Amino acid sequence: MAQEMKTAAVIGAGQMGGGIAQVAAVSGLNTIVYDAFAGSLAKCREGHGKRLAREVEKQRMSGADVTAALGRIQYVESLEALKGADIVIEAVVEDAGVKRDLFAKLAGLFPAAGGTILASNTSSISITQIAGAVGKGGGPERVIGMHFFNPVPVMKLVEVINGLATSRETTDRVIALSQAMGKAPIPANDRPGFVSNRVLMPMINEAFYAWMEGVAEPTHIDEIMKLGCNFPMGPLRLADFIGLDTCVHIMDVLADGLNNDRYRACPLLKQLVVAGRLGDKAGRGVYEYPTK
Ligand code: 3HC
Numbered sequence: 001m002a003q004e005m006k007t008a009a010v011i012g013a014g015q016m017g018g019g020i021a022q023v024a025a026v027s028g029l030n031t032i033v034y035d036a037f038a039g040s041l042a043k044c045r046e047g048h049g050k051r052l053a054r055e056v057e058k059q060r061m062s063g064a065d066v067t068a069a070l071g072r073i074q075y076v077e078s079l080e081a082l083k084g085a086d087i088v089i090e091a092v093v094e095d096a097g098v099k100r101d102l103f104a105k106l107a108g109l110f111p112a113a114g115g116t117i118l119a120s121n122t123s124s125i126s127i128t129q130i131a132g133a134v135g136k137g138g139g140p141e142r143v144i145g146m147h148f149f150n151p152v153p154v155m156k157l158v159e160v161i162n163g164l165a166t167s168r169e170t171t172d173r174v175i176a177l178s179q180a181m182g183k184a185p186i187p188a189n190d191r192p193g194f195v196s197n198r199v200l201m202p203m204i205n206e207a208f209y210a211w212m213e214g215v216a217e218p219t220h221i222d223e224i225m226k227l228g229c230n231f232p233m234g235p236l237r238l239a240d241f242i243g244l245d246t247c248v249h250i251m252d253v254l255a256d257g258l259n260n261d262r263y264r265a266c267p268l269l270k271q272l273v274v275a276g277r278l279g280d281k282a283g284r285g286v287y288e289y290p291t292k
Helices: 015-026 038-057 063-071 096-109 127-132 168-180 196-212 218-229 235-242 244-257 267-274
Strands: 007-011 030-034 073-076 087-090 117-120 143-148 157-162 184-189
Touching: 007 015, 015 030, 015 038, 015 063, 015 087, 015 143, 038 063, 038 073, 063 073, 087 096, 087 168, 096 117, 096 127, 117 168, 127 143, 143 168, 157 168, 168 184, 196 218, 196 235, 196 244, 196 267, 218 235, 235 244, 244 267
Parallel strands: 007 030, 007 087, 030 073, 087 117, 117 143, 157 184
Antiparallel strands: 143 157
C-alpha cells in the first residue's frame, strides 16, 4: 500500500508548474510553489485566483472549497522552504543542465533517507540522466518522471516515466498520487520523447513541412486535421500553445537520442523561433495573439 502524501512542492511557477500546483491544492494537498522570480510567483498566484473563481462561477466548486484550496498553497522564493514535502515536482525550463543542477541541489536538501520523491515534469529529457545528477548516495531510486499536459487542470494524463534506477515503491506512490489528483497515470519507458512526444511532435513538425512546402495555408492545415481527425486543435495551433521553442527542443532530443535525422526540426519552425515567434506566450507564433 503506497504511503499517502500530504505535501507537494512544485518548482517553477510557469504555465505547467502553476497548473500542477492548482490541481494538487484542489485535490487536498498542502502545496508549496517555488520560483526564483517573485514576478512569476505573483503571476501564478493571480492565475490560481482567476481560474478557481471560474470554477465557482461554473458551479464546479463551492466558494468555501476554493478558499480552502487557495489557503493550501504557499508561494515561496527559497528552495529551503520546500523542506518537509513528500514529493517535489520540478517544472522548470527544458534544459538538461538546469535540471541536473537542480536535482543535485535537491538531493542535498532532501536526504534520501527521508523518502521524499523527486519527480520531473520533463517533456522529453531522460529521467535516467536527471537521476544521475543526484548521485548514488542521493537516492536515484526516488527520481521519476511525472509528465503532465497543458492545460494541466483540463488534461487527464500523467505519463509516468521510470528511469533505470526508479524503484517500484516510487512508481506506486506516484501512480497513487496522480490518481488522488484526479489524473490518469499511464507508464512509459525512459526513451527519447517517451510516448507522447515521440508520436505528437513528429506530427507537429510535419505540419510545419506541409506549410513550408505550400501544401496548404496554416489555417487549412489546422482545419483539415481538426475536422478530419477530430483533434481539438490543429497541429500548428497546438504548436503555438505548447511553445515553438519547446517543439524545437523536443525534436532535438528525438533526433539526438534516436540518432536519426528524420526527427530534425523543420527549418521553418526553427526560423520562427529565431525570430522570437514562440507562440501564445510571445503573442505571436504561427498565428497572432494580440491580447497576450
Ligand atoms: N488552464 C486551465 N483551464 C483552461 C485553460 C488553461 N490554460 N485553457 C482552457 N481551459 C479550460 C477552459 O477554462 C474551459 O473550461 P470552462 O469553459 O468549462 O471553464 C475548457 O478548458 C475549454 O476551454 P475553451 O472553451 O476556452 O476552449 P476549447 O474547448 O477549445 O478547449 C483546450 C481548450 C482544452 C485547450 C482544447 O483546445 C484542447 O484540448 N486542446 C489540445 C490540448 C493538448 O493537446 N494539450 C497537450 C499538449 S502537449 C503537452 O502538453 C506535452 C508537452 O510535453 C509538450
